[in-house]
Amino acid sequence: MEERPVEQCPFCTADLIGEKIPYSLRERYSPPYFSRLKIGIYNRKLDMITHWQCPFCKGVWERK
Ligand SMILES: [Zn+2]
Numbered sequence: 579m580e581e582r583p584v585e586q587c588p589f590c591t592a593d594l595i596g597e598k599i600p601y602s603l604r605e606r607y608s609p610p611y612f613s614r615l616k617i618g619i620y621n622r623k624l625d626m627i628t629h630w631q632c633p634f635c636k637g638v639w640e641r642k
Contacts (some may be wrong), residue, residue: 583612589637 585594596613618627619638631638 585614585616587616587632587635587637588639589632590635592632592634594632 583595586592587594592615594614594616596615599613615633617631617633618641619629619631620626621628627641629638629640
């Protein structure tokens with residue numbers, strides 16, 4: 579059994595780990611094969627994702 583990762587929004591504690599990705603679609607994703615519900619906020623100047631946003635409460639926190 580694959581272990582389900584734990585990730586929660588720091589503001590509303592919503593579960594940010596999505597559904598298990600169907601086996602047929604797994605090639606496109608890297609392990610552990612769960613979709614991520616959080617939204618990456620891209621900083622063009624730094625050319626990287628610097629913050630995450632919760633899709634439920636719209637809270638933004640810094641990427642670690
Ligand atoms: Zn939230």
